[in-house]
Amino acid sequence: MNVYATLILAFGMSMDAFAAAIGKGASLYRPSVKEAIRTGLIFGVIEALTPLIGWGVGIAASRYVMAWDHWVAFTLLLILGARMIVEGGRGKARTAEPPERHGFWLLAATALATSLDAMAVGVGLAFLQVNIVTTALAIGATTMIMASVGILLGRFLGPVMGKWAEIFGGVVLIGIGTTILLEHLGVLG
Secondary structure: OOHHHHHHHHHHHHHHHHHHHHHHHHOOOOOOHHHHHHHHHHHHHHHHHHHHHHHHHHHHHHHHHHHHHHHHHHHHHHHHHHHHHHHHOOOOOOOOOOOOOOOHHHHHHHHHHHHHHHHHHHHHHOOOOOOHHHHHHHHHHHHHHHHHHHHHHHHHHHHHHOOHHHHHHHHHHHHHHHHHHHHHHOOOO
């Protein structure tokens, strides 16, 4: 794989994280650059690790991973998205300030759910002549940048959206999960 193909792959793999980060940023109270970078690092590291894991699994048992990855991603994103929608719809109308940051485990679960497609890509890369470490680092770095930008973009959307920001974020996560599922089922091409 040449440099351009690697960059295109990295950009494509980071788009789910970007969309999820916008929703996460919109549900926070004025997320700082520090929080954006923290979120970007969490998303980027997980997105870099999943193709490596997929590559290793691809060597051993690719058909099993590819048969279930889309269902796992869909389920995780559905649960996380539904949780955000319920929290946003509880009628708190933002009387209390929204959080200034999300917990590590919530971000890690969201990052994992949005990076399972990168694991499947890693499985496919196991059958090609690629430098998997370089490819995984490119995917992770691109995801880190895109997720950080997404948080900051969400910062501007949050005040405009008010109490709907968390609901919007939940809908985005469910939409990403549904898209992953439909693509793997062949409904979307």
